[in-house]
Amino acid sequence: MDDALLDQYSRQILLDDVGYDGQELLLRTTVEVEGLEPFRGWAQRYLAAAGLQVSVAPEPGESFPNGVRVLVAGRLIREIPLPGNWGEALNRLGLDLAVFLLDLLGELEGV
Amino acid sequence: MVGAGAIGSPLAAGLVSALPEAEIIVVDGDLVERSNLPRQPWFSLKDLGRPKARVLAEALGSKRIYPRVERVDEAFAWPRVDLVMDGTDNWAARLTIQKFARHTGIPWLFSGAVRWEGQVAWMAPEGPCLACLFGSELTEGLRCFEAGVVGMVTLAVAGQALALAQKWLIDPKSAELHRLYLLEGRQGRIWSVGLPQGRCPHIYG
Ligand SMILES: [Zn+2]
Numbered sequence: 026m027d028d029a030l031l032d033q034y035s036r037q038i039l040l041d042d043v044g045y046d047g048q049e050l051l052l053r054t055t056v057e058v059e060g061l062e063p064f065r066g067w068a069q070r071y072l073a074a075a076g077l078q079v080s081v082a083p084e085p086g087e088s089f090p091n092g093v094r095v096l097v098a099g100r101l102i103r104e105i106p107l108p109g110n111w112g113e114a115l116n117r118l119g120l121d122l123a124v125f126l127l128d129l130l131g132e133l134e135g136v
Numbered sequence: 137m138v139g140a141g142a143i144g145s146p147l148a149a150g151l152v153s154a155l156p157e158a159e160i161i162v163v164d165g166d167l168v169e170r171s172n173l174p175r176q177p178w179f180s181l182k183d184l185g186r187p188k189a190r191v192l193a194e195a196l197g198s199k200r201i202y203p204r205v206e207r208v209d210e211a212f213a214w215p216r217v218d219l220v221m222d223g224t225d226n227w228a229a230r231l232t233i234q235k236f237a238r239h240t241g242i243p244w245l246f247s248g249a250v251r252w253e254g255q256v257a258w259m260a261p262e263g264p265c266l267a268c269l270f271g272s273e274l275t276e277g278l279r280c281f282e283a284g285v286v287g288m289v290t291l292a293v294a295g296q297a298l299a300l301a302q303k304w305l306i307d308p309k310s311a312e313l314h315r316l317y318l319l320e321g322r323q324g325r326i327w328s329v330g331l332p333q334g335r336c337p338h339i340y341g
Pocket of ligand 1: 269
Protein backbone atom coordinates (compact mmCIF):
# COMPACT_ATOMS: atom_id res chain seq x y z
CA MET A 26 0.00 0.00 0.00
CA ASP A 27 1.22 3.48 -0.77
CA ASP A 28 0.49 6.43 1.54
CA ALA A 29 -2.79 7.25 -0.21
CA LEU A 30 -4.14 3.72 0.30
CA LEU A 31 -2.88 3.64 3.88
CA ASP A 32 -4.83 6.84 4.52
CA GLN A 33 -7.91 5.52 2.72
CA TYR A 34 -8.09 2.30 4.76
CA SER A 35 -6.66 3.69 8.00
CA ARG A 36 -9.87 3.17 10.05
CA GLN A 37 -9.90 -0.52 9.06
CA ILE A 38 -6.17 -1.00 9.54
CA LEU A 39 -6.61 0.29 13.10
CA LEU A 40 -8.74 -2.75 13.88
CA ASP A 41 -6.84 -5.69 15.35
CA ASP A 42 -8.77 -8.10 13.16
CA VAL A 43 -7.69 -6.33 9.97
CA GLY A 44 -4.33 -4.61 10.43
CA TYR A 45 -1.90 -3.78 7.63
CA ASP A 46 -1.51 -7.37 6.44
CA GLY A 47 -5.25 -8.03 6.50
CA GLN A 48 -5.95 -4.93 4.44
CA GLU A 49 -3.33 -6.01 1.88
CA LEU A 50 -5.05 -9.39 1.63
CA LEU A 51 -8.45 -7.77 1.15
CA LEU A 52 -7.11 -5.58 -1.65
CA ARG A 53 -5.84 -8.69 -3.46
CA THR A 54 -9.02 -10.74 -3.08
CA THR A 55 -11.94 -10.94 -5.47
CA VAL A 56 -15.42 -11.81 -4.27
CA GLU A 57 -18.59 -12.36 -6.23
CA VAL A 58 -22.03 -11.18 -5.14
CA GLU A 59 -25.37 -12.35 -6.43
CA GLY A 60 -28.99 -12.20 -5.37
CA LEU A 61 -31.83 -9.84 -4.80
CA GLU A 62 -31.65 -6.22 -5.97
CA PRO A 63 -31.28 -3.58 -4.70
CA PHE A 64 -29.56 -5.33 -1.79
CA ARG A 65 -27.05 -7.11 -4.02
CA GLY A 66 -25.98 -3.64 -5.16
CA TRP A 67 -25.66 -2.46 -1.56
CA ALA A 68 -23.48 -5.48 -0.74
CA GLN A 69 -21.33 -4.78 -3.77
CA ARG A 70 -20.83 -1.16 -2.64
CA TYR A 71 -19.80 -2.08 0.88
CA LEU A 72 -17.50 -4.94 -0.10
CA ALA A 73 -15.77 -2.78 -2.72
CA ALA A 74 -15.48 0.11 -0.25
CA ALA A 75 -13.72 -2.22 2.21
CA GLY A 76 -11.06 -2.78 -0.45
CA LEU A 77 -12.17 -6.04 -2.05
CA GLN A 78 -12.38 -6.57 -5.81
CA VAL A 79 -16.05 -7.33 -6.48
CA SER A 80 -17.43 -9.09 -9.51
CA VAL A 81 -21.05 -9.63 -10.34
CA ALA A 82 -22.44 -12.96 -11.51
CA PRO A 83 -23.86 -13.01 -15.08
CA GLU A 84 -27.43 -13.48 -13.82
CA PRO A 85 -26.98 -11.96 -10.38
CA GLY A 86 -30.64 -11.81 -9.43
CA GLU A 87 -31.80 -15.29 -10.35
CA SER A 88 -29.56 -17.49 -8.29
CA PHE A 89 -30.80 -16.38 -4.87
CA PRO A 90 -34.01 -14.33 -4.91
CA ASN A 91 -34.40 -14.32 -1.10
CA GLY A 92 -31.34 -12.26 -0.31
CA VAL A 93 -27.66 -11.93 -1.09
CA ARG A 94 -24.90 -14.50 -1.50
CA VAL A 95 -21.18 -13.88 -1.40
CA LEU A 96 -18.76 -16.26 -3.13
CA VAL A 97 -14.99 -16.45 -3.31
CA ALA A 98 -13.50 -18.33 -6.28
CA GLY A 99 -16.89 -19.84 -7.06
CA ARG A 100 -17.29 -21.23 -3.54
CA LEU A 101 -20.25 -20.06 -1.49
CA ILE A 102 -18.97 -18.32 1.62
CA ARG A 103 -22.05 -16.68 3.05
CA GLU A 104 -25.75 -16.74 2.25
CA ILE A 105 -27.73 -13.83 3.67
CA PRO A 106 -31.52 -14.27 3.54
CA LEU A 107 -33.15 -10.86 3.95
CA PRO A 108 -36.49 -9.87 5.50
CA GLY A 109 -38.93 -7.78 3.46
CA ASN A 110 -38.69 -4.69 5.65
CA TRP A 111 -36.11 -2.16 4.41
CA GLY A 112 -34.61 -1.26 7.78
CA GLU A 113 -34.41 -4.85 8.98
CA ALA A 114 -32.93 -5.95 5.65
CA LEU A 115 -30.14 -3.34 5.77
CA ASN A 116 -29.48 -4.24 9.41
CA ARG A 117 -29.18 -7.96 8.58
CA LEU A 118 -27.08 -7.27 5.48
CA GLY A 119 -24.64 -5.09 7.41
CA LEU A 120 -24.22 -7.58 10.26
CA ASP A 121 -23.79 -10.58 7.97
CA LEU A 122 -21.31 -8.76 5.73
CA ALA A 123 -19.30 -7.87 8.85
CA VAL A 124 -19.18 -11.55 9.81
CA PHE A 125 -18.25 -12.42 6.24
CA LEU A 126 -15.37 -9.93 6.33
CA LEU A 127 -14.05 -11.38 9.59
CA ASP A 128 -14.37 -14.98 8.33
CA LEU A 129 -12.64 -14.07 5.08
CA LEU A 130 -9.75 -12.41 6.93
CA GLY A 131 -9.36 -15.48 9.14
CA GLU A 132 -9.34 -17.73 6.09
CA LEU A 133 -6.93 -15.58 4.07
CA GLU A 134 -4.51 -15.24 6.97
CA GLY A 135 -4.62 -18.99 7.54
CA VAL A 136 -3.45 -19.73 3.96
CA MET B 137 -30.44 13.81 9.17
CA VAL B 138 -27.52 15.29 11.07
CA GLY B 139 -24.34 13.96 9.47
CA ALA B 140 -23.79 12.68 5.95
CA GLY B 141 -21.10 10.24 7.04
CA ALA B 142 -20.83 6.54 7.78
CA ILE B 143 -24.29 6.25 9.34
CA GLY B 144 -25.99 9.21 7.67
CA SER B 145 -25.19 8.08 4.13
CA PRO B 146 -26.83 4.62 4.23
CA LEU B 147 -29.62 5.97 6.42
CA ALA B 148 -30.49 8.71 3.93
CA ALA B 149 -30.27 6.19 1.08
CA GLY B 150 -32.53 3.77 2.96
CA LEU B 151 -35.03 6.48 3.90
CA VAL B 152 -35.42 7.56 0.28
CA SER B 153 -36.21 3.99 -0.74
CA ALA B 154 -38.26 2.88 2.27
CA LEU B 155 -40.38 5.99 2.84
CA PRO B 156 -41.65 7.37 -0.47
CA GLU B 157 -43.30 10.33 1.27
CA ALA B 158 -40.32 11.42 3.36
CA GLU B 159 -38.44 14.64 2.67
CA ILE B 160 -34.94 14.46 4.08
CA ILE B 161 -32.80 17.42 5.06
CA VAL B 162 -29.18 16.29 5.33
CA VAL B 163 -26.94 18.61 7.35
CA ASP B 164 -23.16 18.24 7.37
CA GLY B 165 -20.44 20.89 7.27
CA ASP B 166 -17.60 18.42 6.63
CA LEU B 167 -15.77 17.75 3.40
CA VAL B 168 -15.13 14.29 1.92
CA GLU B 169 -11.77 12.85 3.00
CA ARG B 170 -10.05 9.83 1.58
CA SER B 171 -10.33 7.92 4.86
CA ASN B 172 -14.14 8.25 4.68
CA LEU B 173 -14.43 6.13 1.52
CA PRO B 174 -14.51 2.64 3.11
CA ARG B 175 -17.61 3.57 5.11
CA GLN B 176 -19.32 5.94 2.70
CA PRO B 177 -19.59 3.99 -0.51
CA TRP B 178 -21.62 6.69 -2.25
CA PHE B 179 -18.47 8.85 -2.26
CA SER B 180 -15.54 8.33 -4.60
CA LEU B 181 -12.05 9.70 -5.18
CA LYS B 182 -13.37 12.45 -7.43
CA ASP B 183 -15.41 13.83 -4.50
CA LEU B 184 -12.42 14.47 -2.19
CA GLY B 185 -12.63 17.97 -0.70
CA ARG B 186 -16.27 18.51 -1.64
CA PRO B 187 -19.07 18.92 0.98
CA LYS B 188 -20.37 15.53 2.15
CA ALA B 189 -24.01 16.64 2.27
CA ARG B 190 -23.96 17.84 -1.34
CA VAL B 191 -22.05 14.81 -2.65
CA LEU B 192 -24.52 12.49 -0.93
CA ALA B 193 -27.56 14.31 -2.34
CA GLU B 194 -26.07 14.16 -5.86
CA ALA B 195 -25.14 10.49 -5.52
CA LEU B 196 -28.62 9.49 -4.35
CA GLY B 197 -30.21 11.62 -7.06
CA SER B 198 -33.47 12.16 -5.20
CA LYS B 199 -35.46 15.39 -5.27
CA ARG B 200 -36.52 14.59 -1.69
CA ILE B 201 -33.03 15.11 -0.27
CA TYR B 202 -32.12 18.67 0.68
CA PRO B 203 -28.44 19.14 1.53
CA ARG B 204 -27.30 21.84 3.94
CA VAL B 205 -23.55 22.40 4.21
CA GLU B 206 -23.56 23.62 7.80
CA ARG B 207 -22.54 22.58 11.27
CA VAL B 208 -25.23 21.71 13.78
CA ASP B 209 -24.32 23.82 16.79
CA GLU B 210 -26.03 26.39 19.02
CA ALA B 211 -26.25 28.84 16.12
CA PHE B 212 -27.87 26.37 13.70
CA ALA B 213 -31.24 27.51 12.33
CA TRP B 214 -33.33 24.36 12.67
CA PRO B 215 -35.96 23.70 10.02
CA ARG B 216 -39.41 22.36 10.94
CA VAL B 217 -39.07 18.59 11.07
CA ASP B 218 -40.93 15.57 12.48
CA LEU B 219 -37.86 13.56 13.48
CA VAL B 220 -34.13 14.17 13.87
CA MET B 221 -31.71 11.35 13.08
CA ASP B 222 -28.26 11.37 14.59
CA GLY B 223 -25.47 10.43 12.22
CA THR B 224 -22.80 12.33 14.14
CA ASP B 225 -19.90 10.92 16.11
CA ASN B 226 -19.72 13.17 19.16
CA TRP B 227 -21.69 14.10 22.26
CA ALA B 228 -21.63 17.85 21.63
CA ALA B 229 -23.63 17.46 18.43
CA ARG B 230 -25.97 14.92 20.05
CA LEU B 231 -26.63 17.24 22.98
CA THR B 232 -27.50 20.01 20.52
CA ILE B 233 -29.90 17.65 18.73
CA GLN B 234 -31.42 16.56 22.02
CA LYS B 235 -31.94 20.12 23.22
CA PHE B 236 -33.75 21.03 20.01
CA ALA B 237 -35.84 17.85 20.01
CA ARG B 238 -36.90 18.28 23.66
CA HIS B 239 -37.69 21.95 23.15
CA THR B 240 -39.81 21.17 20.09
CA GLY B 241 -41.38 18.03 21.53
CA ILE B 242 -40.26 15.73 18.71
CA PRO B 243 -38.42 12.40 18.89
CA TRP B 244 -34.85 11.83 17.77
CA LEU B 245 -32.85 8.71 16.99
CA PHE B 246 -29.49 8.16 18.65
CA SER B 247 -26.97 6.02 16.78
CA GLY B 248 -23.27 5.35 17.00
CA ALA B 249 -20.62 2.85 15.93
CA VAL B 250 -17.02 2.12 16.78
CA ARG B 251 -14.85 -0.88 15.90
CA TRP B 252 -17.28 -3.82 15.42
CA GLU B 253 -19.98 -2.44 17.72
CA GLY B 254 -22.99 -0.19 17.29
CA GLN B 255 -25.80 1.30 19.36
CA VAL B 256 -29.21 2.66 18.42
CA ALA B 257 -31.94 4.14 20.63
CA TRP B 258 -35.22 5.91 20.00
CA MET B 259 -35.34 9.10 22.06
CA ALA B 260 -38.96 10.07 22.69
CA PRO B 261 -39.76 13.63 23.85
CA GLU B 262 -40.66 12.34 27.35
CA GLY B 263 -37.47 10.27 27.55
CA PRO B 264 -35.14 8.55 27.62
CA CYS B 265 -32.41 11.13 27.17
CA LEU B 266 -28.65 10.72 26.84
CA ALA B 267 -28.25 11.08 30.63
CA CYS B 268 -30.80 8.28 31.19
CA LEU B 269 -28.81 5.99 28.90
CA PHE B 270 -25.21 6.95 29.53
CA GLY B 271 -25.14 8.98 32.78
CA SER B 272 -24.81 12.71 33.11
CA GLU B 273 -21.05 12.71 32.50
CA LEU B 274 -20.85 11.94 28.82
CA THR B 275 -17.17 11.17 28.62
CA GLU B 276 -16.06 10.92 25.04
CA GLY B 277 -15.09 7.30 24.43
CA LEU B 278 -12.81 6.27 21.62
CA ARG B 279 -14.06 7.72 18.38
CA CYS B 280 -13.74 5.98 15.06
CA PHE B 281 -10.70 7.95 13.92
CA GLU B 282 -8.83 6.64 16.97
CA ALA B 283 -10.21 3.12 17.31
CA GLY B 284 -11.26 2.24 13.78
CA VAL B 285 -14.68 1.15 12.59
CA VAL B 286 -16.14 -1.33 10.13
CA GLY B 287 -18.30 0.05 7.31
CA MET B 288 -20.61 -2.96 7.41
CA VAL B 289 -21.35 -2.20 11.08
CA THR B 290 -22.27 1.39 10.28
CA LEU B 291 -24.60 -0.01 7.60
CA ALA B 292 -26.20 -2.31 10.18
CA VAL B 293 -26.64 0.61 12.59
CA ALA B 294 -28.30 2.69 9.86
CA GLY B 295 -30.59 -0.25 9.10
CA GLN B 296 -31.64 -0.54 12.74
CA ALA B 297 -32.30 3.21 12.94
CA LEU B 298 -34.41 2.99 9.79
CA ALA B 299 -36.30 -0.01 11.20
CA LEU B 300 -37.17 2.00 14.34
CA ALA B 301 -38.34 4.97 12.26
CA GLN B 302 -40.57 2.59 10.30
CA LYS B 303 -41.99 1.13 13.54
CA TRP B 304 -42.71 4.63 14.82
CA LEU B 305 -44.67 5.49 11.69
CA ILE B 306 -46.85 2.41 12.17
CA ASP B 307 -47.21 2.62 15.97
CA PRO B 308 -45.67 5.58 17.84
CA LYS B 309 -46.36 3.81 21.16
CA SER B 310 -44.64 0.56 20.19
CA ALA B 311 -42.76 -0.99 23.12
CA GLU B 312 -39.95 -1.80 20.69
CA LEU B 313 -39.11 1.89 20.61
CA HIS B 314 -38.39 1.92 24.34
CA ARG B 315 -35.18 -0.13 24.17
CA LEU B 316 -31.47 0.36 23.61
CA TYR B 317 -30.25 -1.76 20.69
CA LEU B 318 -26.72 -3.15 20.75
CA LEU B 319 -25.08 -4.52 17.62
CA GLU B 320 -22.02 -6.75 17.46
CA GLY B 321 -20.52 -7.25 14.01
CA ARG B 322 -17.93 -9.93 14.81
CA GLN B 323 -20.72 -12.39 15.56
CA GLY B 324 -23.43 -10.65 13.54
CA ARG B 325 -25.64 -10.29 16.60
CA ILE B 326 -28.15 -7.69 17.69
CA TRP B 327 -29.87 -7.60 21.05
CA SER B 328 -31.68 -5.00 23.10
CA VAL B 329 -32.18 -3.94 26.68
CA GLY B 330 -35.42 -2.48 28.03
CA LEU B 331 -35.28 1.07 29.34
CA PRO B 332 -36.90 2.25 32.60
CA GLN B 333 -40.53 3.23 32.21
CA GLY B 334 -41.85 6.64 33.13
CA ARG B 335 -40.85 10.16 32.34
CA CYS B 336 -37.14 10.98 32.30
CA PRO B 337 -36.15 13.11 35.30
CA HIS B 338 -33.58 15.20 33.46
CA ILE B 339 -34.30 18.75 32.47
CA TYR B 340 -32.69 20.55 29.57
CA GLY B 341 -32.80 24.34 29.35
ZN1 LIG C 1 -33.15 11.50 31.07
